[in-house]
Amino acid sequence: xxxxxxxxxxxxxxxxxSVYFTAGYPNLxxxxxxxxxxxxxxxxxxxxxxxxSDPLADGPTIQQSSDIALRNGMTxxxxxxQLKNIRQQTQIPLVLMGYLNPVMQYGVExxxxxxxxxxxxxxxxxxxxxxxxxxxxxxxxxxxxxxxIFLVTPQTPEKRxxxxxxxxxxxxxxxxxxxxxxxxxxxxxxxxxxxxxxxxMELRNPSLIGFGIHxxxxxxxxxxxxxxxxxxxxxxxxxxxxxxxxxNIQSFIQRIRN
Amino acid sequence: xxxxxxxxxxxxxxxxxxxPEMLHPNVEELRENYLxxxxxxxxxxxxxxxxxxxxxxxxxxxxxxxxxxxxxTQIYLKREDLNHTGAHKINNTVGQVLMAQRLGKKRIxxxxxxxxxxxxxxxxxxLMNLECIVxxxxxxxxxxxxxxxxxxxxxxxxxxxxxGSRTLKDATNEAIRDWINNPExxxxxxxxxxxxxxxxxxxARFQAIISEEMKWQLKEKTGSENPNxxxxxxxxxxxxxxxxxxxxxxxxxxxxxxEAAGMxxxxxxxxxxxxxxxxxxxxxxxxxxxxxxxGQVTEPYSISxxxxxxGVGPMHxxxxxxxxxxxxxxxxxxxxQAVLELTRLEGIxxxxxxxxxxxxxxxxxxxxxxxxxxxLSGRGDKDLSTYLDRFQLNG
Numbered sequence: 001x002x003x004x005x006x007x008x009x010x011x012x013x014x015x016x017x018s019v020y021f022t023a024g025y026p027n028l029x030x031x032x033x034x035x036x037x038x039x040x041x042x043x044x045x046x047x048x049x050x051x052x053s054d055p056l057a058d059g060p061t062i063q064q065s066s067d068i069a070l071r072n073g074m075t076x077x078x079x080x081x082q083l084k085n086i087r088q089q090t091q092i093p094l095v096l097m098g099y100l101n102p103v104m105q106y107g108v109e110x111x112x113x114x115x116x117x118x119x120x121x122x123x124x125x126x127x128x129x130x131x132x133x134x135x136x137x138x139x140x141x142x143x144x145x146x147x148x149i150f151l152v153t154p155q156t157p158e159k160r161x162x163x164x165x166x167x168x169x170x171x172x173x174x175x176x177x178x179x180x181x182x183x184x185x186x187x188x189x190x191x192x193x194x195x196x197x198x199x200x201m202e203l204r205n206p207s208l209i210g211f212g213i214h215x216x217x218x219x220x221x222x223x224x225x226x227x228x229x230x231x232x233x234x235x236x237x238x239x240x241x242x243x244x245x246x247x248n249i250q251s252f253i254q255r256i257r258n
Numbered sequence: 259x260x261x262x263x264x265x266x267x268x269x270x271x272x273x274x275x276x277x278p279e280m281l282h283p284n285v286e287e288l289r290e291n292y293l294x295x296x297x298x299x300x301x302x303x304x305x306x307x308x309x310x311x312x313x314x315x316x317x318x319x320x321x322x323x324x325x326x327x328x329x330x331t332q333i334y335l336k337r338e339d340l341n342h343t344g345a346h347k348i349n350n351t352v353g354q355v356l357m358a359q360r361l362g363k364k365r366i367x368x369x370x371x372x373x374x375x376x377x378x379x380x381x382x383x384x385l386m387n388l389e390c391i392v393x394x395x396x397x398x399x400x401x402x403x404x405x406x407x408x409x410x411x412x413x414x415x416x417x418x419x420x421x422g423s424r425t426l427k428d429a430t431n432e433a434i435r436d437w438i439n440n441p442e443x444x445x446x447x448x449x450x451x452x453x454x455x456x457x458x459x460x461x462a463r464f465q466a467i468i469s470e471e472m473k474w475q476l477k478e479k480t481g482s483e484n485p486n487x488x489x490x491x492x493x494x495x496x497x498x499x500x501x502x503x504x505x506x507x508x509x510x511x512x513x514x515x516x517e518a519a520g521m522x523x524x525x526x527x528x529x530x531x532x533x534x535x536x537x538x539x540x541x542x543x544x545x546x547x548x549x550x551x552x553g554q555v556t557e558p559y560s561i562s563x564x565x566x567x568x569g570v571g572p573m574h575x576x577x578x579x580x581x582x583x584x585x586x587x588x589x590x591x592x593x594x595q596a597v598l599e600l601t602r603l604e605g606i607x608x609x610x611x612x613x614x615x616x617x618x619x620x621x622x623x624x625x626x627x628x629x630x631x632x633x634l635s636g637r638g639d640k641d642l643s644t645y646l647d648r649f650q651l652n653g
Contacts, residue, residue: 052553052554053422053554053555054422054427054431054540054541054555056277056278056431056434056435056438056541057278057280057435057438059435063421067421070554075552076552076553077552099539100276100539101538101539101540101547101549101553101555102552102553102554103553104537104538104539104553105538105549105551105552105553106552106553126278126279127276127277127278127539127542128276129274129275129276129277129282131266132274132276150279151278151279151280152279153279153280153282153283153441155280155282155283155441155442156279156282156283157283160282175279175280178280178438178439178440178441178442179438179439180435180438180439183439
């Protein structure tokens, strides 16, 4: 079965820009307009964040956007409702990213089924461990043609990276440095040994680098070490600027791509 | 029925390690090593010496005569309040700080609710000359000021958690985020039987000294090592885990876990997880969790900062589901009455947390000859300003 993530990596081998935003932020009904505007500005892949009350792997920016999104009334059923006609409007690869608990309450199988119906291509659940995924959920994800994307970090041993690579498809999400999301310390692209090490492993899957990518400089450096990079917190900050969604998104993507 | 953890870190269907990949190496390192280290003779020797001479163990098992008369049964208090730093929490921090040293870690982080775990962590860090950072909810910093002062005195850095409900749950989130950001040199001393495997099992094992002592102390005093009831309060559930541990497979000993009902279970202001929670994932563990229909974690409420937690340790979730333990819940008001009662009958001022266990004495239906052990997990010094206020003893 075709999957838009796989097609993307086949067609565009370098310099991919993936953007994360929290669904329901800044306003409840911004989800579809943000997706369409990102596509219009040449973004390659979009990660739609499903807000959670206790986002352990996230720094303050995504914590706050999640709080606001939840207060605005965002839920998984609401998000699915918003996205139900999205494939009539765009073919950009879409990944849903969130934490396990809300998905568990919705029902993992029902969630995968609904995601496939809508035309979602991939899922990221940082707190679903590989072992549980393989034991309980892999079959369901694959049956619904969803790429389950896993994170690796500078501390992940080679053996585990190989294991993750063997059970996943779509891409490997390389966490740039040991941190929660949204760090701007500049550590993000400093760890070239780690990027090299992973590149030399010649994994089955392409990789994208995320966490701490926030400007043209960090984006282009990340692109030298992987197929592209993922931006989240910096984009969410841009959405909070004065101006319309269109203006903010356009100027942000221009700044990154430059 | 098996009540201890299985090889995959589960108690029945609860437990596991639901953690982001960033924490995997640290948690895995601990999982591979904790039993080996805990069972090594040099570790045990150092631990036992500290528990005896530094913590002050064994803690007494005290026959509470006047309280027994009041409830017409035989009540013993396991005096964890007499430990150094004033609660059972130090049983665990002494153990875990030795674990951290064996693993070569230089920097210690912890979360705290009532501040007892924070104080116990700051204490062992002072003793071992280790850097100590304690995360504490902003709300708890205000309501447990004496413990904040003690931590500062001990040289720890107290970092306020300002997200969410600004209580224990949020302090735990911040501690976990710190660990993600400092994966090489940092050891996270979790204060309760919560978190990813192996923490619930490791903390339960360090707290198991409570029931280990209870057995021989009861044998001396009553002729049998088994009481009819063991009663303990449960937030995350570490003191209950320790008090229950050696009785888990002795079904004739009734285990009573007492949760905080706050303003009442149906009031919307409560922390009674077994009643209000359903299966979910929090802080790396699959357990019972207070949450919305959409899977968002609900903000709990209790007057007691140590019980103000929306989850419960996976071991307790399993004890609840398997009906091995009886779960009761006690309101703020009932707990306060129990504080005053114990203070005036026995001359012991209990912590608000422990008072929830005491307040359950009227619920359990113990007969005159029954032996009931209440785990008096902590002393009430930290709660004095609340007590003076609520009992109108100011001025």
